[in-house]
Amino acid sequence: MITRKDRIFGGLLGASIGDSMGAATEFMTRKQIKEWFGGWVKTYVDLPDHMFLKGATKGMVTDDFSIGYYTAEAMIKHQQKMNDEMATEGLLKWNSDPLYSQCAGPTTRLTIARLRGEKVPEVKERLCMNQRVTNGGGMKAGIVGLFNPSNVDGAIEDALTLCKTTHNNTLAIAAGCAIAAATAKAFDENASYLDLVHAGIYGAEKGFARAEELGVKPAAGCSIAKKIALAAEIGLSHQGDFENAVAQIADIIGCGLYAYESIPAVFGFIAASKGHALDTIYMAVNCGDDTDTVACMAGYIVGAFNGVDAFPKAHLELIDSANGYDLAKMAADIDRMI
Amino acid sequence: MKRYDRILGSLVGAAIGNAMGAPLETRTLDLIKKELGHGELVRDYVDMPYDAINQNIRPGTVSYDFAISYLSLLEFVKEGGITKEASARALLELKNNPKYEVYAARTDTATKVGLDRIEKVKHEWTPYDDLPVDNRYLTSSAAMRSWVCGLWNPGKVEKAIDDAILMSKEAYDNVIALSGAASIAAATAVAMLDGSTLSDIVEAGITGAHKGYEKAMYVARNSAGASVEERIKLAVKIGLKYSCDHERCIREMTDLIGTGINANEAIPSVFGFLVASGGDVMEAICLAVNAGNDSDTTGVMIGAIAGAFKGIKNIPEKHLPLLSSVNDMDIEALAKRLDEIIL
Numbered sequence: 142m143i144t145r146k147d148r149i150f151g152g153l154l155g156a157s158i159g160d161s162m163g164a165a166t167e168f169m170t171r172k173q174i175k176e177w178f179g180g181w182v183k184t185y186v187d188l189p190d191h192m193f194l195k196g197a198t199k200g201m202v203t204d205d206f207s208i209g210y211y212t213a214e215a216m217i218k219h220q221q222k223m224n225d226e227m228a229t230e231g232l233l234k235w236n237s238d239p240l241y242s243q244c245a246g247p248t249t250r251l252t253i254a255r256l257r258g259e260k261v262p263e264v265k266e267r268l269c270m271n272q273r274v275t276n277g278g279g280m281k282a283g284i285v286g287l288f289n290p291s292n293v294d295g296a297i298e299d300a301l302t303l304c305k306t307t308h309n310n311t312l313a314i315a316a317g318c319a320i321a322a323a324t325a326k327a328f329d330e331n332a333s334y335l336d337l338v339h340a341g342i343y344g345a346e347k348g349f350a351r352a353e354e355l356g357v358k359p360a361a362g363c364s365i366a367k368k369i370a371l372a373a374e375i376g377l378s379h380q381g382d383f384e385n386a387v388a389q390i391a392d393i394i395g396c397g398l399y400a401y402e403s404i405p406a407v408f409g410f411i412a413a414s415k416g417h418a419l420d421t422i423y424m425a426v427n428c429g430d431d432t433d434t435v436a437c438m439a440g441y442i443v444g445a446f447n448g449v450d451a452f453p454k455a456h457l458e459l460i461d462s463a464n465g466y467d468l469a470k471m472a473a474d475i476d477r478m479i
Numbered sequence: 480m481k482r483y484d485r486i487l488g489s490l491v492g493a494a495i496g497n498a499m500g501a502p503l504e505t506r507t508l509d510l511i512k513k514e515l516g517h518g519e520l521v522r523d524y525v526d527m528p529y530d531a532i533n534q535n536i537r538p539g540t541v542s543y544d545f546a547i548s549y550l551s552l553l554e555f556v557k558e559g560g561i562t563k564e565a566s567a568r569a570l571l572e573l574k575n576n577p578k579y580e581v582y583a584a585r586t587d588t589a590t591k592v593g594l595d596r597i598e599k600v601k602h603e604w605t606p607y608d609d610l611p612v613d614n615r616y617l618t619s620s621a622a623m624r625s626w627v628c629g630l631w632n633p634g635k636v637e638k639a640i641d642d643a644i645l646m647s648k649e650a651y652d653n654v655i656a657l658s659g660a661a662s663i664a665a666a667t668a669v670a671m672l673d674g675s676t677l678s679d680i681v682e683a684g685i686t687g688a689h690k691g692y693e694k695a696m697y698v699a700r701n702s703a704g705a706s707v708e709e710r711i712k713l714a715v716k717i718g719l720k721y722s723c724d725h726e727r728c729i730r731e732m733t734d735l736i737g738t739g740i741n742a743n744e745a746i747p748s749v750f751g752f753l754v755a756s757g758g759d760v761m762e763a764i765c766l767a768v769n770a771g772n773d774s775d776t777t778g779v780m781i782g783a784i785a786g787a788f789k790g791i792k793n794i795p796e797k798h799l800p801l802l803s804s805v806n807d808m809d810i811e812a813l814a815k816r817l818d819e820i821i822l
Contacts, residue, residue: 168612169611170703193606243606265532268530361506363735393709
């Protein structure tokens with residue numbers, strides 16, 4: 142049996158592994174990844190010189206896992222469940238780290254300026270701001286799944302609170318809720334990888350409905366729930382075929398910045414690899430485009446699903462030392478809080 | 480059918496789709512029906528909505544998409560062919576001539592970046608400059624005007640693809656954007672030909688996306704993103720599946736393919752809607768524009784292809800005089816001139 146703490150630990154470690162491995166492949170096409178690294182990337186490699194994070198070393202996470210980490214840190218420090226204050230504190234702490242603040246996109250920058258009470262230029266906005274349907278909500282939502290073991294609905298509510306501080310549109314929130322719901326579901330003793338997909342679809346549907354209820358801004362874009370189902374369908378029909386599973390999911394679903402690409406892609410990779418911890422992460426690391434975010438989100442889910450022992454010990458040592466983390470302690474702290 | 484009827488049909492179809500789609504831009508199907516269509520699908524020119532940046536735009540006004548296509552054709556006529564220089568002149572004319580301010584005010588970001596490149600404006604270094612790829616500008620900005628390369632090359636798929644890349648590669652230095660442009664150009668070229676069927680057009684679109692991507696790899700910046708070609712294949716299946724229920728078709732298309740600004744959304748959905756409509760110009764445009772999001776761009780592309788396919792007689796008579804007068808463009812004269820000049 143996998144203990145609750147080991148699932149939390151696994152989620153933290155899985156997300157860190159995905160983010161740091163994906164840091165080297167981010168932006169590139171699948172073909173470029175293969176050429177640059179001489180094959181698929183299945184370990185920690187040096188970051189190419191062109192990457193944003195200059196001077197980053199192997200095993201360092203990027204803006205993706207770090208925001209979840211800082212959010213968890215705030216919740217542990219205050220012994221407080223997710224609320225607006227925790228979401229804000231995590232965001233500001235994350236942004237005060239120069240390593241990650243350089244990666245913040247325009248939407249997040251604007252939100253942070255507002256939160257800090259800085260004057261921001263008033264721009265007339267359209268009702269639907271479709272360029273803001275991005276995966277920044279999804280990338281941090283896995284963490285609230287770890288605070289809600291087996292409590293899918295609780296994870297969805299917390300994801301809603303966490304995501305709306307920065308990504309206040311129905312689709313980006315629905316995407317965040319899908320990741321949170323699947324991470325929470327991963328704690329079920331009898332859950333299979335199909336249940337993870339099911340929870341993702343449920344989370345997207347319910348998150349979208351709850352966001353609408355709360356008057357969150359609408360946006361035009363693909364349906365998160367329907368695209369998760371399509372991604373899983375593609376994944377299921379390419380099980381055991383790494384190359385084609387990755388190609389088909391990347392070509393049809395997409396692994397880009399849009400929430401309706403990278404979040405569904407996560408579920409496609411889970412379906413294709415039957416929820417296997419490292420295989421799912423490897424697919425995400427090599428899918429091209431926003432690889433580190435996709436791999437980070439996938440890592441939360443499959444890490445909790447398989448527990449920390451699914452990852453060879455060397456991973457933890459590298460992640461802890463490269464980032465100055467003590468993920469074992471964080472996992473124990475979260476476990477105690479629940 | 481006379482070739483002139485196809486040329487005029489394509490020009491008018493493109494203008495209708497663009498002008499009808501402009502007020503619907505950014506919205507979802509449900510918001511369009513509720514706020515702009517009195518509960519129904521929009522099938523005519525409507526006023527700009529309350530949140531539009533500029534509300535003083537008369538119904539029937541085209542947007543940047545058709546305007547740049549029209550100006551490009553004028554330049555190509557003057558030049559006697561499609562060249563990089565003539566294409567750049569059209570972009571600059573639209574930007575700098577105050578007569579076109581209403582269109583220039585709605586220039587998209589990718590085009591602004593492209594204009595800077597053409598005008599050799601130095602921009603400050605950003606970390607993106609170091610990357611071997613650019614995933615920010617894989618938009619439909621090249622495809623929204625590339626249909627003119629199809630008009631210029633009736634039945635000549637390869638030439639239409641090459642011209643689409645030639646016309647756009649300076650401003651839109653992105654393989655996915657150019658794959659989309661080649662797809663629309665190839666489909667329009669085939670639609671211009673007597674005897675072409677809807678499946679010929681779709682197959683040309685797939686070929687165009689495939690070859691356009693391969694050819695662009697030699698001349699343009701790389702880009703990671705979903706495949707225009709693969710998504711066209713899925714969009715066509717969706718269009719076929721829901722060809723008897725057009726509202727459902729719009730919903731499934733927007734839910735799974737999307738109609739956003741990226742070339743790998745708007746272009747595939749155009750082919751899906753073409754299949755669902757059977758190629759009828761007004762029905763095809765109705766499907767594309769009510770799908771919302773980048774509706775003026777899907778509108779211009781689908782109108783151009785369907786208009787070439789079915790010809791001007793498939794389009795209600797009111798549109799040509801209305802669009803010509805609202806936009807102060809002599810569309811008929813351009814069609815006549817094109818018919819004389821095109822080989």
